[in-house]
Amino acid sequence: AQSVTQLGSHVSVSEGALVLLRCNYSSSVPPYLFWYVQYPNQGLQLLLKYTSAATLVKGINGFEAEFKKSETSFHLTKPSAHMSDAAEYFCAVSDPAHEKLTFGTGTRLTIIP
Amino acid sequence: DAGVTQSPTHLIKTRGQHVTLRCSPISGHKSVSWYQQVLGQGPQFIFQYYEKEERGRGNFPDRFSARQFPNYSSELNVNALLLGDSALYLCASSSYKRQGNYEQYFGPGTRLTVT
Numbered sequence: 001a002q003s004v005t006q007l008g009s010h011v012s013v014s015e016g017a018l019v020l021l022r023c024n025y026s027s028s029v030p031p032y033l034f035w036y037v038q039y040p041n042q043g044l045q046l047l048l049k050y051t052s053a054a055t056l057v058k059g060i061n062g063f064e065a066e067f068k069k070s071e072t073s074f075h076l077t078k079p080s081a082h083m084s085d086a087a088e089y090f091c092a093v094s095d096p097a098h099e100k101l102t103f104g105t106g107t108r109l110t111i112i113p
Numbered sequence: 114d115a116g117v118t119q120s121p122t123h124l125i126k127t128r129g130q131h132v133t134l135r136c137s138p139i140s141g142h143k144s145v146s147w148y149q150q151v152l153g154q155g156p157q158f159i160f161q162y163y164e165k166e167e168r169g170r171g172n173f174p175d176r177f178s179a180r181q182f183p184n185y186s187s188e189l190n191v192n193a194l195l196l197g198d199s200a201l202y203l204c205a206s207s208s209y210k211r212q213g214n215y216e217q218y219f220g221p222g223t224r225l226t227v228t
Contacts (some may be wrong), residue, residue: 032215036219042221042222043117043203043219043220043221043222044156044203044205044219045219046216046217046218049215049216051215090155090156092155094215099144099146099161099168099169099207099215099217100146100158100161100169100171101146101148101156101158101205101217102158103155103156103157104155105154105155106154106155
């Protein structure tokens with residue numbers, strides 16, 4: 001079975017500050033890992049994905065994530081927060097043999113002006 | 114190109130009723146997956162269909178069923194609605210089976226309220 005744990009259901013950062021959203025995974029097979037963003041009353045938008053290529057993955061809107069097998073982590077970062085980054089962020093893991101995504105419980109990111 | 118579309122946007126039903134939700138995938142995508150997102154939680158996998166066959170099923174009761182049509186659109190059916198079925202139902206499509214590409218693209222969802 002696969003699972004992800006997102007540490008911190010709410011994170012607040014000041015505009016211009018570093019954004020760090022934490023995700024740890026559990027998987028019995030080499031995982032595929034994803035970060036999605038959800039704005040209010042909308043569906044999910046893919047930010048970035050890790051599929052066993054480069055361990056440092058760059059995504060849209062200036063976000064990036066680093067796969068660390070030794071720490072079973074896939075934390076999401078952005079050097080400088082913008083007001084438009086305020087949203088809910090979900091980490092997800094998938095079995096490469098299937099397409100079932102297992103999501104974490106989400107982290108709500110608030111940007112302080 | 115149009116993204117994943119879902120209908121209706123919002124729906125209000127009474128306990129015990131039946132509901133049908135619809136999804137049209139991105140053109141060229143043959144895989145459709147359904148997820149349930151209860152308020153304040155992450156999405157939970159319900160079904161995956163590929164080439165009109167069920168490829169995966171999540172831990173949901175038999176009241177939930179789905180099908181995929183020859184044009185790859187899909188329907189999710191829920192019978193005997195319960196209050197706990199109130200949620201945002203998300204549809205996602207992907208090209209699946211294309212090596213190295215496991216991106217799922219989500220639609221805007223259908224908000225179901227059961228009263």
